[in-house]
Amino acid sequence: KELRLGMSAPEATPWGAAAKAMAAKVAELSGGELTISLYFNNELGDGQTMARQIARGRLDMGVLSNVEASLVLPEYGLLNAPYLFTSEKQADCVIDNHVGATFDAAFRKAGAVYLAPIEVGDMMIMAKSPFRLPSDIAREKIRTSPAPTDTYYVQATGAEAVPLSVPETMPALKTGAVVAITTPIIMGVAGGYWAEAPDFIMTDHSHQIGALLLSRTTWDRLDESQRNALTEGAKAMSGLRQGVRAAEKALLAKATAGGAHVIELTPEEKAAWMAVAPAAQAKIVASIGGDAGEVWAKLQAASAACAN
Amino acid sequence: MMAYIVVAALLIGDVLAREVVGIPILGSQSIAVLGAIVAGFVGLSLATASGSHLRPAVFDGLVPSSLDRYVDRGSDLIAAAFYLAIAVFAVRFVLESMSAGDRAAVLYFPLWPIQMVMPYAFLSCAIRHAAYAMEPALKVHHEAAA
């Protein structure tokens, strides 16, 4: 049986490598009975389209970003809320021990099987000039991804959020329509935005968690051993954690060598960025609606349990 | 037409909100896109109504012109049946979308009410062609030939 897996990332990225490892593992575990065909670079349509097609059963599987997976289950977007996690260790602990329990059933109900969380990496702000505090960018225009989490956080900092799609981002930086952008580290550096925005403010305001989703329609057609092969094989995606962090380091080093500046914040400066998060979090929970309040309480409890 | 006014108003509203008031309208672009989709499907049935779709006329000479009336009626009948079939599949698509909970980006509202424009557009094309098959005089004649 052949399953189609679509993703936005190119083949030569940590996500491409992890997907290939998973496909190999699934083939091995199922004794060749289940093969996964990989389609990179949005070959099967953009992430939003893939997300909807998984829920509807046209596409079998997808490696989706948090924003895309949130189209299947809006509450999943809460994982992106600013400073839900204050350290990488805390994030890892929540993802390893609590995320499945929080979202498995809800994804099932929404038509998808949640096979694995997908590490996308930390967020930073890339700017045309160096700054360290939210007050430095008051009323400046900052590009956000067109999603509630990112946009409401930037608004809470006192800056002017300008939600822009990826193709519109570079022209906006070039013309000065925005003076900075929020972005996951890898996408920001690899996208070449640092030619226009060479100052990287390492706010780490959110730890991006995507999802490996399988269509429930597909799941229902598989037998027990095939399902086991998939759930076991999906564990190969946990290798992404190392892969993504190594890629972040390598890309930041490459950009620094090319003239970009990485601005690490002091604990006091970081505290100023965190101080504005609660207002944004409340607004995000309200805007998502549905079970968002309940899920948010669970995530905060998980986050607290992982604090040490 | 309303769809376009909504699209333009949203885009301009977004510019004004951002540049003058300083607060962007989150999701205005994706609503504008939905407006353009509705306009596209309404346009499909408008184009059918005015007979402005291009039509390859390569085989027109095969039939003696005395029989033209009958071929044209058959043509409308076939087109009506075709659009009716597509309308049925469009209904099935919307039902699937409804049960899967397809949502709009950013604002997360369900898409199926807007997707209803597809069965509507195809059905209106089917009805139009069926009417032409029964009463050819209804047809507006400015077909372009390619």
Place this chain on the structure above:
Amino acid sequence: MATLFLVLLIFGLLFFRQNIVVLLLAATAYVHLVWGDGKIEYLVEDMWISLNSEALLSIPMFLIVGNIMTQGAIARRLIRIMVLISGPLPGGMGVATILSCAIFAAISGSSPVTLLAIGTILYPALLEQGYDKRFALGSITSGGTLGIVIPPSIPLIVYGLATEQSISDLFIAGIVPGLMLTAALATYSLWVNRHLPSRRFESSELVSALREGIWALLLPVILLGGIYSGYFTATEAAAVAVLYALFVEIVIHRELSWRDFRATTVSTARMLGMLFPIIAVALSLKSLLTIMRVPHELTQWIIELTTNKYLFLILVNLLLLVVGCFFDVISAILILAPLLLMPATALGINPVHFGVMMVINLEIGFLTPPVGMNLFVAMTAFREKFSTVCIAVLPFMLIILCVLLLVAFVPQISLLLL
């Protein structure tokens, strides 16, 4: 057997005088049934997806602007100025057409949009000034494609994202080839129209035309200024243009009635309704071909065929020309750029140079049947036969092809400013 039935189906529909939309949709539905997943719902979904794109949003907007300008007085007044300025040069308006396309292209980043915005004003003007219809159609339809080479260019951004190349470098690398293309097309217009009579320069007439046309002239100024100063994006510019054009025609020129405006939006919706099913069919077929890995296998085949750098470049360009016939630029880049770049860099080809070459090559795809976006847009907007448009763009296509060869084999052209 299945293929035979497809051919029979098409012939049957042709015999029964079905229009192109029914024909294409029925054939694609059949393809979905036989070679795809067997669900016609997917074709319906692909029609939805084909319209569900922010990039496409500006097309109906610029269609409306074009219609408002032609219904009202903006277009007429702009053309008068253009004619007076370019009059002293034989074939001057042909050059003006190409340059207008290049300038507008620099704003919109989109081929069909450039075509529409420039074409709705200049196509009737060229005909009125005695230019050959074939030249007028060809220059506007192909001039529109300059939009994707001259930065900002959406395809170059996509290439940068797909291959992890610097988008700024790609933009800079696109400048010289873009200017070369513009110069080549402009030179051809001068040469082919050298026999057209030139007119004496009338300064007093120009001054009065300028005074009359000042509000119309402000339209491109506002668009360009707004985009380059960062007040709005290219998509939003289209909406601002609608608002401005309406304001000028209703309040200043007073030559557009509410009924005209209604008629304008209806005809725009109709144009889009004719256009998008064709785009939807292309999208639907593309996804089937991708699932069957047709582009991957073609690429693999080329890589195995040669290790000579120049032969590789020739083969890649041939492949891209073929792919460009069926795929849109964005999908072609997303699928092929990562596949082709690896062997290309192994042969010592600069990735930025390779990207610019790819985009120029795929630019030609806008002009090649069966799926040539600009061909369809021109056919729809100017109400000409598909075959007429295809023939009209031929000489321009050859020129672009020559520039492509230069850019492919002389990497310095793209890398000059880097």
